[in-house]
Amino acid sequence: MVAHAPLNPVNLPAHAVEVRGLTKTYRPAGKAGPKLALKGIDLAIPRGSLFGLLGPNGAGKSTLINILAGLVNKTEGAVSIWGTDIDAHPRQARASIGVVPQELNMDPFFTPREMLELQAGLYGVPKAERRTEELLDAVGLKDKADAYARSLSGGMKRRLMVAKAMVHSPPVLVLDEPTAGVDVELRIQLWEHVRKMNREGTTVLLTTHYLQEAEELCDTIAIINHGAVVACEPTAKLLRRVDAKALTITVDRDLDAVPAALSGFTAELAGPRHIVVRYQPSRQRVDGVLAALAATGLGVIDLSTEESDLEDIFLQLTGGAHARGEGVHNAA
Ligand SMILES: Nc1ncnc2c1ncn2[C@@H]1O[C@H](COP(=O)(O)OP(=O)(O)OP(=O)(O)O)[C@@H](O)[C@H]1O
Numbered sequence: 001m002v003a004h005a006p007l008n009p010v011n012l013p014a015h016a017v018e019v020r021g022l023t024k025t026y027r028p029a030g031k032a033g034p035k036l037a038l039k040g041i042d043l044a045i046p047r048g049s050l051f052g053l054l055g056p057n058g059a060g061k062s063t064l065i066n067i068l069a070g071l072v073n074k075t076e077g078a079v080s081i082w083g084t085d086i087d088a089h090p091r092q093a094r095a096s097i098g099v100v101p102q103e104l105n106m107d108p109f110f111t112p113r114e115m116l117e118l119q120a121g122l123y124g125v126p127k128a129e130r131r132t133e134e135l136l137d138a139v140g141l142k143d144k145a146d147a148y149a150r151s152l153s154g155g156m157k158r159r160l161m162v163a164k165a166m167v168h169s170p171p172v173l174v175l176d177e178p179t180a181g182v183d184v185e186l187r188i189q190l191w192e193h194v195r196k197m198n199r200e201g202t203t204v205l206l207t208t209h210y211l212q213e214a215e216e217l218c219d220t221i222a223i224i225n226h227g228a229v230v231a232c233e234p235t236a237k238l239l240r241r242v243d244a245k246a247l248t249i250t251v252d253r254d255l256d257a258v259p260a261a262l263s264g265f266t267a268e269l270a271g272p273r274h275i276v277v278r279y280q281p282s283r284q285r286v287d288g289v290l291a292a293l294a295a296t297g298l299g300v301i302d303l304s305t306e307e308s309d310l311e312d313i314f315l316q317l318t319g320g321a322h323a324r325g326e327g328v329h330n331a332a
Pocket residue numbers: 026027028035036037055056057058059060061062063064
């Protein structure tokens with residue numbers, strides 16, 4: 001077990017993970033040619049953040065995570081985890097990170113308590129410093145501590161994997177698609193758990209295909225596409241990137257065309273009584289639309305506005321990978 005630096009704020013790195021010029025070229029055996037999976041990416045994950053890594057299938061997310069976890073060798077570039085360079089001090093870097101893989105691979109005949117003890121042993125955590133009971137409690141598995149893993153539900157297994165990744169108290173936790181194939185109730189439970197760990201000081205990096213998950217959970221989001229980072233910024237800022245809103249106006253009588261008074265706006269009829277006006281909030285105000293409408297004598301029954309969401313931005317940045325069904329989904 002490699003001891004962490006004492007938790008003295010002066011010693012803490014500004015970035016939990018820092019990646020500079022990271023390149024990975026796979027050279028598969030056989031006829032397939034080399035595959036450039038990461039094209040010299042730079043990424044800085046702020047300490048304490050809940051960081052989302054998004055990208056369509058094949059973008060390079062797993063490659064990046066596996067390099068951080070020490071499971072895949074990088075081709076070029078520098079990576080440091082919790083201020084430790086993975087080439088200079090691989091053991092210490094690995095001790096600073098816990099990875100929850102996508103697959104629920106566990107021995108069905110071990111109990112959760114045994115599994116955590118075994119994992120702590122693998123990391124060389126001395127018996128006196130083990131956190132088995134605390135972790136079982138934290139992931140809500142105290143009641144199941146001595147049950148065979150095969151008798152746990154899918155959600156319980158996933159929570160056990162989280163506890164397993166935390167046995168050596170890593171300051172950085174990576175969750176690879178934590179809610180893939182998980183039902184809505186459990187997904188919300190897992191989100192709450194992830195938020196709690198983050199509030200308690202763990203920097204969390206999660207990959208997801210669910211845009212809504214990233215939007216709700218993550219304070220910072222990076223989007224990668226074809227092995228390159230195409231965006232990396234605070235979620236709120238990313239969401240402001242698309243300067244577009246839609247205003248739907250329900251009027252009090254049937255129309256067969258958009259009133260001429262609205263010709264200065266981008267407007268269309270979405271039904272005989274529904275006018276949709278698209279506008280840029282940074283340049284236009286709703287009261288201008290309403291004033292133009294008032295001049296027509298039409299009564300307004302209802303109004304609603306719709307913001308752009310992460311999906312619009314994702315589509316813009318990845319050239320519509322989602323629209324072509326390449327594997328990014330809304331969690332709803
Ligand atoms: N072991 C390997 N050998 C050859 N090519 C690989 C290997 N692993 C990944 N690749 C290729 O590298 C690219 C990036 O793959 P990676 O698994 O990192 O993407 P991803 O973003 O995690 O995708 P997904 O969302 O489908 O998990 C893909 O083109 C993939 O086919």
